[in-house]
Amino acid sequence: MSFFILKTFYNLLKLLNSERNPAQLAAAVAFGMMVGLSPFVSLHNLVIFLLVCLFRVNLTMFFVSLGVFKIFAFVLDPVFDLLGYGLLVDFKALRPLWIAVTSGPIWPYFRFNNTIVIGSLVFGVIAWIPTYLGALAAVKAYRQHWRESLKNSKLLATLKTTPLYSMYLKYESFKERMSVLS
Amino acid sequence: MIIRWKFFISVLIFLGVISWVLVFCLDGMVKSAVESGISSITNTKTDVSGLKVSLLNSSLRIHRLEIASKADPMKNTIEFSDITIDFQTLPLLERRFIVDDFSMTGIQWGTPRKTSGALPPRAPREETWYSGISDKAFAKLEDEFNDLPVSQLTTFSIPDNVDEILSRLDFPAVDAFKKIATDAQELKANVKVHLKEVADLSDEKKLLSEARELTKNVPQDPAEVLRRAEMIRSFINKLGEQKTEYEGILSQLKKDYESAEKTYRLAETSVQQTYRRARDLVGVKALDTRSIMKIIFGTQWVKHAHETMKMHSQLRRVLSHITQGSDEGIEIYPRASGRDVVFVSPKKKPSVVLTKSEFSVNVLDGGDRKDIEQRYALDLRNITSAPSLSPEPMRAKIQAMFKDMMVAEVSLDAHLDYRRPELKDIFRADVRRIRASDWPVGIPKLFPVKITSGTADAHVEFEFVGSQLVWKNVVKFQGVQWDFSEVPKAGVLTPLLEKIFADISNFTVGFTLNSRNQAIDLDVSSDLSTLIQAGVSRLLDQKLKELEDRIRRAIDGRIESSKALAAQELKDLQGQTMSAVNAQIDAVNASTGELKKSLDDLTRKTRDAAEDKIKSGFQ
Numbered sequence: 001m002s003f004f005i006l007k008t009f010y011n012l013l014k015l016l017n018s019e020r021n022p023a024q025l026a027a028a029v030a031f032g033m034m035v036g037l038s039p040f041v042s043l044h045n046l047v048i049f050l051l052v053c054l055f056r057v058n059l060t061m062f063f064v065s066l067g068v069f070k071i072f073a074f075v076l077d078p079v080f081d082l083l084g085y086g087l088l089v090d091f092k093a094l095r096p097l098w099i100a101v102t103s104g105p106i107w108p109y110f111r112f113n114n115t116i117v118i119g120s121l122v123f124g125v126i127a128w129i130p131t132y133l134g135a136l137a138a139v140k141a142y143r144q145h146w147r148e149s150l151k152n153s154k155l156l157a158t159l160k161t162t163p164l165y166s167m168y169l170k171y172e173s174f175k176e177r178m179s180v181l182s
Numbered sequence: 183m184i185i186r187w188k189f190f191i192s193v194l195i196f197l198g199v200i201s202w203v204l205v206f207c208l209d210g211m212v213k214s215a216v217e218s219g220i221s222s223i224t225n226t227k228t229d230v231s232g233l234k235v236s237l238l239n240s241s242l243r244i245h246r247l248e249i250a251s252k253a254d255p256m257k258n259t260i261e262f263s264d265i266t267i268d269f270q271t272l273p274l275l276e277r278r279f280i281v282d283d284f285s286m287t288g289i290q291w292g293t294p295r296k297t298s299g300a301l302p303p304r305a306p307r308e309e310t311w312y313s314g315i316s317d318k319a320f321a322k323l324e325d326e327f328n329d330l331p332v333s334q335l336t337t338f339s340i341p342d343n344v345d346e347i348l349s350r351l352d353f354p355a356v357d358a359f360k361k362i363a364t365d366a367q368e369l370k371a372n373v374k375v376h377l378k379e380v381a382d383l384s385d386e387k388k389l390l391s392e393a394r395e396l397t398k399n400v401p402q403d404p405a406e407v408l409r410r411a412e413m414i415r416s417f418i419n420k421l422g423e424q425k426t427e428y429e430g431i432l433s434q435l436k437k438d439y440e441s442a443e444k445t446y447r448l449a450e451t452s453v454q455q456t457y458r459r460a461r462d463l464v465g466v467k468a469l470d471t472r473s474i475m476k477i478i479f480g481t482q483w484v485k486h487a488h489e490t491m492k493m494h495s496q497l498r499r500v501l502s503h504i505t506q507g508s509d510e511g512i513e514i515y516p517r518a519s520g521r522d523v524v525f526v527s528p529k530k531k532p533s534v535v536l537t538k539s540e541f542s543v544n545v546l547d548g549g550d551r552k553d554i555e556q557r558y559a560l561d562l563r564n565i566t567s568a569p570s571l572s573p574e575p576m577r578a579k580i581q582a583m584f585k586d587m588m589v590a591e592v593s594l595d596a597h598l599d600y601r602r603p604e605l606k607d608i609f610r611a612d613v614r615r616i617r618a619s620d621w622p623v624g625i626p627k628l629f630p631v632k633i634t635s636g637t638a639d640a641h642v643e644f645e646f647v648g649s650q651l652v653w654k655n656v657v658k659f660q661g662v663q664w665d666f667s668e669v670p671k672a673g674v675l676t677p678l679l680e681k682i683f684a685d686i687s688n689f690t691v692g693f694t695l696n697s698r699n700q701a702i703d704l705d706v707s708s709d710l711s712t713l714i715q716a717g718v719s720r721l722l723d724q725k726l727k728e729l730e731d732r733i734r735r736a737i738d739g740r741i742e743s744s745k746a747l748a749a750q751e752l753k754d755l756q757g758q759t760m761s762a763v764n765a766q767i768d769a770v771n772a773s774t775g776e777l778k779k780s781l782d783d784l785t786r787k788t789r790d791a792a793e794d795k796i797k798s799g800f801q
Contacts, residue, residue: 039519039520046197050190050193050194053186053189053190053193054185054186054187054190055184055185055186056184056185056186077519077520080520081520081521084520085521085523088512088523089512089514089523095511095525098523098525099525099527099530102524102525102530103276103527103530103531104276105275105276106275106276107276108276108277108278108533109277111522113522113523113524113525114517114519114520114521114522114523115520115521115522115523116519116520117520119520
C-alpha cells in the first residue's frame with residue numbers, strides 16, 4: 001500500500017515536472033472529480049472513462065484525482081442525496097425530463113432516478129469548468145514557482161533515503177528493461 | 183492530435199472481454215440477487231442450490247430453493263424442487279424483467295436444514311397510516327371483546343330465594359294504599375265535624391216544633407196571623423241555607439273520593455310494575471345472546487382477523503410503496519446508496535412483470551407419485567414489482583386441494599388494483615370442508631368450549647377500497663358436535679347451553695368487519711343466536727314461571743293488608759259518610775216541605791181572617 005502511494009506520488013511529480021500540456025492534466029483532474037464523486041458502479045462513469053480514453057486526458061492524473069475525490073464523496077453523499085431529491089422530486093418543472101431519461105431502452109441502467117447518482121452528476125457537471133480552470137492554474141503555478149523549491153526540499157531528500165524508494169527504483173529499472181525487451 | 187484512437191479501441195476490446203467474463207458469472211450474480219431479494223421480504227435465510235440463466239433460450243431455472251422458517255431456523259418454511267421462468271430478452275434493455283411463463287414443481291413444507299436459517303433482527307419498520315390505524319382499531323376491538331360478560335355464561339343462575347328478590351325491589355304501592363286509608367279516615371272525621379257544625383247553626387228540630395206551635399190556635403187577627411207566617415218563612419230560609427251547606431260538603435266529599443280512587447288505581451298499576459321488575463330480575467331478558475355469539479366465535483376470530491390485517495398491511499406496504507408526505511406522481515424506494523425515485527407516468531412501466539402464468543403443482547406424500555397430498559392450481563395475471571405502474575390490475579386465482587388436512591379445498595380470487603389515486607384490494611375466497619374441530623371457538627380458560635367433529639364451508643369477501651374496509655365472512659357448519667367438558671358449570675346456563683348445543687349440529691355464523699372513521703367494528707351474527715334464545719327460553723320458562731308465581735304471591739302478601747284497608751276506607755267513605763250527608767239533606771228537604779205547608783195554611787187563614795173582618799165591618 002505504502003509502495004503504491006509512493007509510486008503514485010512520484011508518478012504525479014514526474015507528470016507535473018514533465019513538459020506535458022497542462023490542459024490534459026487539468027481535464028484529468030476535472031473528469032476524475034466527476035467520477036470520484038459519483039457512486040463508482042454507474043453507467044455514466046463508464047461513458048466518462050471512455051471519453052477520458054478517447055481524448056488525450058492524462059490517465060494517471062485521472063485516477064489520482066478519482067481517488068482523492070472519492071474520499072470527499074463519502075462526506076458529500078448526504079448533500080448529493082438532498083440535491084438529487086430536490087431535483088427529482090421538488091423541482092417539478094424538470095419532471096418530464098426525468099421521465100424521459102428514466103424510460104426507454106438502456107436509459108434505466110444509468111440510474112438517473114437515484115438521488116445520489118443524479119445529485120453527484122449534476123454537481124460534477126457544474127463543477128467541471130471551475131475544477132478544470134483551477135487545476136490548469138495550479139499546474140502552471142507549480143511549474144512556474146514551486147517545481148525548483150520542491151526538488152531541493154528536505155522532504156524529498158528524506159524520502160529518497162527510505163528503503164521504499166530503493167524498491168521503487170528497482171521497480172522502475174525492471175519496467176524499463178521489460179519495455180526494451182518488448 | 184487530441185484523439186487517441188488506438189488506445190480507445192484497445193480499451194473497448196478490454197471492456198468487451200470483461201463483459202464476456204461477466205456473462206459467464208451471471209448465474210452467480212442472479213443467484214445472489216434472488217437469495218437476498220427473497221430474504222429481504224421473509225427476513226430469513228434463502229438458499230438456492232443451483233441457478234442457470236440462459237440468454238439464448240430466455241430462461242431462468244432455479245433448482246432447490248429453500249426459504250428458512252422464522253420460527254424454527256433449522257427447518258424450511260417451504261422448499262421448491264425446480265422453478266422455471268421464461269422471460270423476454272428485449273425488455274432487459276429497458277431494465278425490465280418480463281416473465282412469459284412461470285412454473286414450479288415439488289413443493290415441500292417443513293423440510294430440515296443443514297445450517298441455521300436465522301438472520302439478524304431487522305429494525306422495526308416505520309408505521310404506515312394503515313398498519314397504525316389497524317393496530318389501534320384492533321386493540322380497541324380486542325378491549326371490547328375482553329369486556330364481554332363471559333362470567334354471565336358460567337355464573338348465570340335463577341335466584342331461588344324470593345325474599346332476596348323482594349329485598350331488591352321497592353314497593354311504592356304499599357305506601358300509596360296506606361296513605362289512601364289514612365286520608366279517607368281523616369276525611370270521614372272532618373265530614374262528621376262539619377255536619378255537626380252545620381246542624382248546630384240552625385236547629386232544624388227546634389224550628390220545626392216552633393213552626394208547629396205557630397200553626398196551632400191561630401188567632402182571628404189577620405196581623406197576628408201574618409206575623410206568624412213571616413216567622414215560618416224565615417224558618418224556611420234558614421233551612422235553605424242549611425241545605426246549601428250540606429250540598430257543599432257533599433260536593434267536596436265527592437271530589438275527595440274521586441281523587442282517592444284515582445290514587446288507588448295508580449297504586450294498583452304500581453303493583454303491576456313491581457311484578458314486572460321482579461320478573462326482569464330473574465328473567466332471560468338479562469341474557470344477551472349476541473354476547474354469547476361473540477364469546478363463542480368472535481373473541482378468537484378477532485385475533486385471527488388482526489393477524490390477517492397485519493399481513494395485508496405488509497402486502498400493501500410492499501406493493502404500493504406509499505410513503506408519508508410523498509406526492510402521488512412518485513414512488514420512493516430507499517436503497518443502500520440514496521433513494522430511487524420512480525415517476526408514475528403512462529410511459530413508465532414496472533421493472534418486473536409476470537404477464538400470465540397458469541400452472542399446477544402436486545405435493546406428494548413421501549415422494550410417492552401415486553399419493554398426491556396437496557394440489558395447487560395457480561392462474562396469475564399481471565403480477566408486477568410496481569403495481570401502480572401496471573396498465574392492468576393484478577389478478578391471482580388459486581385453487582388448492584388438500585388430503586387429510588384441516589381444509590379440503592380452497593379457492594381464492596385476488597384482484598389488486600394499486601393504480602392511483604385509489605388503491606383497491608378485492609379478495610374472494612371459498613374454503614370448503616374445513617375441519618370444524620380446528621375452528622377456534624370459546625375463550626381459553628374462561629369459556630373453553632370446543633368443537634369435536636363436523637365440517638365447515640366458509641365464504642370470504644374482503645374489499646379494501648381507499649381506506650374503507652368491508653370484510654364479510656359466512657361460515658356454514660355441518661354435523662358439528664360440541665364439547666363442554668372443560669367449561670366451568672357454576673351457573674344454570676352452561677348446562678342449559680350444553681343441552682341446547684347437543685341438538686344443534688348445523689348452523690351459520692357471519693362475521694362482518696367494517697372500518698369506519700379509523701375504527702373497526704365487528705359484528706358476529708348467527709342463526710344459532712335464535713336457536714339459543716329459543717332453547718334457553720324453552721328450558722328456563724318452566725322454572726321461571728314457578729318462581730314468578732311465588733314472587734307474585736309474596737308481593738301480593740306484602741301489599742294485601744294495606745290495599746284491603748284502603749279499599750275498605752274508600753268503601754266506607756262512599757257508603758256511610760256520603761249517605762249520612764245525603765240523609766241530612768233529605769231531612770232538611772222534609773222539614774222545609776212541612777214548613778212550606780204550614781206557611782200555606784197560615785197564608786190561607788190570614789186571607790180568611792181578613793175577609794171575615796172586612797165583612798163584619800160592612801155589616
